[in-house]
Amino acid sequence: MATEIAKSPICHVFKSRPAWISLYFFKTVLYPYFMTHSSPILYSFRRCPYAIRARLAIAYAGVKVEIREIDLKHKPEHLLFISPKATVPVLLLSDATVVAESLDIMRWALAQHDPDNWLFVDAQSNTLLHWNDGEFKYYLDRYKYANRYPEFSEGYYRQHAEVFLAELDARLSNNPYLAGQHFSLLDAAIFPFIRQFAAVDNVWFTTSHYRQLKRWLQEISLSTLFASVMNKHAVWKPGG
Numbered sequence: 001m002a003t004e005i006a007k008s009p010i011c012h013v014f015k016s017r018p019a020w021i022s023l024y025f026f027k028t029v030l031y032p033y034f035m036t037h038s039s040p041i042l043y044s045f046r047r048c049p050y051a052i053r054a055r056l057a058i059a060y061a062g063v064k065v066e067i068r069e070i071d072l073k074h075k076p077e078h079l080l081f082i083s084p085k086a087t088v089p090v091l092l093l094s095d096a097t098v099v100a101e102s103l104d105i106m107r108w109a110l111a112q113h114d115p116d117n118w119l120f121v122d123a124q125s126n127t128l129l130h131w132n133d134g135e136f137k138y139y140l141d142r143y144k145y146a147n148r149y150p151e152f153s154e155g156y157y158r159q160h161a162e163v164f165l166a167e168l169d170a171r172l173s174n175n176p177y178l179a180g181q182h183f184s185l186l187d188a189a190i191f192p193f194i195r196q197f198a199a200v201d202n203v204w205f206t207t208s209h210y211r212q213l214k215r216w217l218q219e220i221s222l223s224t225l226f227a228s229v230m231n232k233h234a235v236w237k238p239g240g
């Protein structure tokens with residue numbers, strides 16, 4: 001997993017690029033940076049599965065963050081400044097550390113507070129996370145937007161994604177949760193992607209034979225924790 005934890009280069013900008021200190025730069029970058037440094041800032045997008053997993057861990061840990069909902073087509077300058085790769089979620093800590101990978105944000109939150117041991121996962125968890133974020137996500141995107149990938153049919157992409165579903169279903173036949181008897185980081189990290197998969201063709205998913213996976217998905221979907229991270233936020237604007 002790529003990890004991007006870096007100190008914000010804001011001081012460097014002051015030294016080397018004085019011309020940048022215009023009213024525009026003040027309003028879009030400096031103001032949001034300095035005026036909100038008391039609690040961590042999470043740039044987020046409500047429906048993004050990576051952002052959902054980060055918000056799940058943050059809400060469960062009870063860590064207070066300022067959530068800044070973004071419009072993916074009009075990303076705030078401040079977000080681009082602190083994380084040029086410009087994906088969400090991005091967490092900006094009070095000491096200017098930037099955490100720009102969702103799994104790292106989850107681990108950061110759980111390191112603050114983890115009453116039910118979400119961090120306690122088995123040795124195969126990383127394999128499953130890589131599979132989810134790699135091959136499964138690849139086929140999920142193509143299944144979801146099959147018209148954009150006409151080389152193969154929707155059914156073809158779904159079939160390839162199903163290999164992962166079958167693995168999860170088998171695990172969930174032996175235990176209530178992916179890492180065993182208790183809900184863990186693994187469930188929270190993978191759930192948003194399975195939810196997205198199920199929504200592509202809900203009738204197909206509901207009538208599929210992945211009984212344990214459906215049970216697991218339904219339980220998390222109906223949880224108060226999940227409901228709490230899906231609250232709607234207006235798109236954030238600097239100074240607004």
Ligand SMILES: N[C@@H](CCC(=O)N[C@@H](CS)C(=O)NCC(=O)O)C(=O)O
Nearest residue numbers: 048049050072087088089101102103
């Ligand atoms: N590896 C990153 C992936 C995050 C990601 O790809 N997020 C999507 C939104 S779901 C994004 O920001 N895409 C950039 C864009 O749409 O411009 C993570 O785990 O945080």
